[in-house]
Amino acid sequence: MKALVAGGAGFIGSNLCEALLAQKDEVVCVDNYYNGTKENIEHLRSDSRFTVYEEDLADIDAVEKIFSKVRPDIVYHMAANSDIQASAQAPSVEYRNTYTTTFNILEVMRKTGVKKFFFCSTSAVYGDAQGSEVNELFSPLSPISYYGACKLGSEGLISAYTYMNDFSSLVFRFPNVVGPHLTHGVIFDFIKRLRKDPSRLVILGDGHQCKPYLHVSDLVDCILRFTESIPQGVTVYNVGGESQSTVTNIAEIVCREMGLKNVKFSYTGGRGGWKGDVPAFAYNLDKIHAKGWRAAMTSNEAIAATVRENMGGVRALSEVATGNCHRRPRQRFVARNTGCIKLKAKEPVLEICKLYLS
Numbered sequence: 001m002k003a004l005v006a007g008g009a010g011f012i013g014s015n016l017c018e019a020l021l022a023q024k025d026e027v028v029c030v031d032n033y034y035n036g037t038k039e040n041i042e043h044l045r046s047d048s049r050f051t052v053y054e055e056d057l058a059d060i061d062a063v064e065k066i067f068s069k070v071r072p073d074i075v076y077h078m079a080a081n082s083d084i085q086a087s088a089q090a091p092s093v094e095y096r097n098t099y100t101t102t103f104n105i106l107e108v109m110r111k112t113g114v115k116k117f118f119f120c121s122t123s124a125v126y127g128d129a130q131g132s133e134v135n136e137l138f139s140p141l142s143p144i145s146y147y148g149a150c151k152l153g154s155e156g157l158i159s160a161y162t163y164m165n166d167f168s169s170l171v172f173r174f175p176n177v178v179g180p181h182l183t184h185g186v187i188f189d190f191i192k193r194l195r196k197d198p199s200r201l202v203i204l205g206d207g208h209q210c211k212p213y214l215h216v217s218d219l220v221d222c223i224l225r226f227t228e229s230i231p232q233g234v235t236v237y238n239v240g241g242e243s244q245s246t247v248t249n250i251a252e253i254v255c256r257e258m259g260l261k262n263v264k265f266s267y268t269g270g271r272g273g274w275k276g277d278v279p280a281f282a283y284n285l286d287k288i289h290a291k292g293w294r295a296a297m298t299s300n301e302a303i304a305a306t307v308r309e310n311m312g313g314v315r316a317l318s319e320v321a322t323g324n325c326h327r328r329p330r331q332r333f334v335a336r337n338t339g340c341i342k343l344k345a346k347e348p349v350l351e352i353c354k355l356y357l358s
């Protein structure tokens with residue numbers, strides 16, 4: 001199977017590329033490193049079944065060239081602007097990276113005859129459902145962020161392109177995902193801030209925002225399982241875990257996992273963390289459960305694992321110096337918060353560790 005992963009150098013994309021290669025698929029990663037990083041996929045480059053194109057998926061000519069050359073069997077569309085707070089100031093970022101990338105991929109699939117499509121949608125398409133338990137048929141879908149709007153617009157395009165061209169499309173709407181190679185989000189921010197000042201932590205909102213957090217290993221497992229055979233037409237699933245965590249829970253777990261005590265929390269106040277943030281929602285997972293899939297980790301377990309997986313910079317000082325990096329034990333790697341950097345010959349290990357810790 002030849003898979004094209006659009007946005008494959010991002011957090012979820014890079015984990016997916018790794019899993020696809022592990023099941024012996026050929027993988028073509030397309031990314032412009034807008035939010036993703038070269039480091040996220042560095043460890044995959046030695047695999048001859050892995051190819052990378054550094055291209056902008058908002059440029060339809062570039063997309064067409066890649067598809068004509070690669071002719072994938074399936075497209076996993078993970079590319080988007082994932083920094084919702086940033087696009088609140090610049091909505092055109094969403095139009096370009098979230099909506100236009102979807103249009104271009106679908107249009108080029110139509111032209112080149114590719115039929116299988118997986119799309120990362122989001123709980124943000126539901127907007128602020130004010131406590132209602134949302135299932136896949138919930139309406140009206142009223143996003144409150146530009147991000148949610150461009151994802152919903154993308155779902156509209158997927159519906160039309162699938163109907164008009166007999167595609168088999170799978171859409172997963174999931175909430176916050178966490179795990180190794182994080183590029184953004186609350187855990188990423190907390191670790192970064194606590195490294196700068198381990199005595200205090202400013203928390204956006206009132207700390208009661210309560211959401212389910214899904215570990216990326218659970219999500220990737222679900223993606224692989226359900227893309228094995230996608231029915232013709234569009235199939236939509238809510239994907240997530242059954243438990244939830246508050247932002248204060250997250251702060252406590254991050255401090256505990258970092259070994260920090262007596263950290264002073266202060267809150268900026270307000271129901272949501274920022275304008276466009278949905279403070280709480282309840283996900284109905286009956287449809288995916290009925291198919292026999294459940295997340296293995298609880299929300300709090302996923303958060304604790306994520307802190308450990310993204311603490312590379314902190315561990316590096318002790319572990320790399322003894323040649324014992326937690327991700328690649330036999331190689332001279334320096335772990336950093338978004339992955340591992342391979343050292344060049346004779347590069348001074350401790351200096352590089354200090355660089356990533358700063």
Ligand SMILES: NC(=O)c1ccc[n+]([C@@H]2O[C@H](COP(=O)([O-])OP(=O)(O)OC[C@H]3O[C@@H](n4cnc5c(N)ncnc54)[C@H](O)[C@@H]3O)[C@@H](O)[C@H]2O)c1
Pocket residue numbers: 006007008009010011012013030031032033034035036037055056057058077078079080081082083096097098101120121122123174175176177178183
């Ligand atoms: N992480 C979450 O909590 C979460 C939740 C729900 C949905 N999603 C969706 O899952 C997908 C993956 O999310 P992620 O957390 O890995 O985000 P990410 O930002 O780490 O990954 C997205 C990737 O897309 C790339 N990209 C963006 N615009 C591009 C363009 N114009 N051309 C080429 N590449 C481009 C980025 O460089 C990045 O590598 C996204 O579609 C996101 O909206 C994520």
